[in-house]
Amino acid sequence: MPYSGGVNASSGILPILSVNKLSISFETGDRESAAVQDLSFEIFPGEIVAVLGESGSGKTTLGTALTGVLPESASIRSGSVRIAGEETTQLDEKSWQPIRGQLVSMIWQEPRIALNPVLRVGTQVEEVVRAHNRWAASKCKETALAALTDVQLDAAKIYSAFPHELSGGQCQRVAIAQAIVCRPQLIIADEPTSALDSTTQAEILDLIAKLREQTQTAFLLITHNPAIVSRLADRVLVMNGGKIVEQGNATAVLSSPSHPYTRALLESRGSLLQATEYRQ
Numbered sequence: 001m002p003y004s005g006g007v008n009a010s011s012g013i014l015p016i017l018s019v020n021k022l023s024i025s026f027e028t029g030d031r032e033s034a035a036v037q038d039l040s041f042e043i044f045p046g047e048i049v050a051v052l053g054e055s056g057s058g059k060t061t062l063g064t065a066l067t068g069v070l071p072e073s074a075s076i077r078s079g080s081v082r083i084a085g086e087e088t089t090q091l092d093e094k095s096w097q098p099i100r101g102q103l104v105s106m107i108w109q110e111p112r113i114a115l116n117p118v119l120r121v122g123t124q125v126e127e128v129v130r131a132h133n134r135w136a137a138s139k140c141k142e143t144a145l146a147a148l149t150d151v152q153l154d155a156a157k158i159y160s161a162f163p164h165e166l167s168g169g170q171c172q173r174v175a176i177a178q179a180i181v182c183r184p185q186l187i188i189a190d191e192p193t194s195a196l197d198s199t200t201q202a203e204i205l206d207l208i209a210k211l212r213e214q215t216q217t218a219f220l221l222i223t224h225n226p227a228i229v230s231r232l233a234d235r236v237l238v239m240n241g242g243k244i245v246e247q248g249n250a251t252a253v254l255s256s257p258s259h260p261y262t263r264a265l266l267e268s269r270g271s272l273l274q275a276t277e278y279r280q
């Protein structure tokens with residue numbers, strides 16, 4: 001399905017992700033604190049939707065809930081999450097396994113932490129393939145090599161490297177290869193460039209844009225940086241204190257924010273300047 005830019009419900013296209021009144025709490029000792037409150041939004045195929053907010057606003061908690069990896073101390077209190085129409089809030093780990101990696105996958109901030117230091121990176125990409133397919137070893141390897149090529153790495157060379165032999169940017173590309181290798185329809189990317197230097201950041205953002213164009217994968221792009229929203233996102237959800245305070249077309253929200261929190265966030269980061277810098 002070609003990307004049509006700002007698809008909406010009236011077009012008849014079904015959302016790949018549908019979140020309805022989602023609330024998540026942490027329990028610490030005998031205290032319960034709400035991290036995500038009453039969130040509702042949708043993502044359509046091929047869209048890049050950003051979640052923008054400062055540290056502590058609930059972005060990572062949302063990302064982990066959407067991929068079934070909420071911390072032990074957190075639980076979904078109410079609401080619904082549907083991925084490709086399937087309700088996921090009640091799924092146990094066994095039921096998540098065929099979904100995670102295959103339908104929805106994730107990219108985290110620290111690529112080195114995501115990779116196992118003692119396994120060759122090719123093996124780690126291949127493991128994702130094997131978890132979802134009963135294919136011959138040669139086909140698993142070919143698929144892993146193709147994903148490494150898709151993320152613009154020298155696949156044959158990188159395949160047998162260990163994570164410590166790679167740069168941070170190369171590690172993040174390997175993590176992205178793991179995320180795309182089973183062709184999921186949705187990728188949750190939590191601050192995927194925050195740990196990288198600015199040149200590498202730009203390269204990884206370009207790669208995400210290219211993958212969306214080529215594969216029509218939808219992205220939920222979690223970031224504290226409005227410049228990244230400006231550069232990549234079609235729509236943005238602005239989060240503060242676990243709630244969405246404003247959502248809409250990314251260019252419209254960044255150029256004329258309607259909520260005081262969004263205005264303060266943009267002013268405090270001097271981000272309109274940065275956003276211009278990043279705009280292509």
Ligand SMILES: Nc1ncnc2c1ncn2[C@@H]1O[C@H](COP(=O)(O)OP(=O)(O)O)[C@@H](O)[C@H]1O
Nearest residue numbers: 026035054055056057058059060061062071073
């Ligand atoms: N493991 C945890 N235990 C208790 N509280 C947590 C935990 N992780 C996050 N929180 C709380 O949940 C809220 C949202 O955090 P988080 O989702 O990490 O925000 P963000 O990713 O936007 O920085 C914060 O108030 C944070 O203190």
Ligand SMILES: [Mg+2]
Nearest residue numbers: 059060061190
């Ligand atoms: Mg976070």
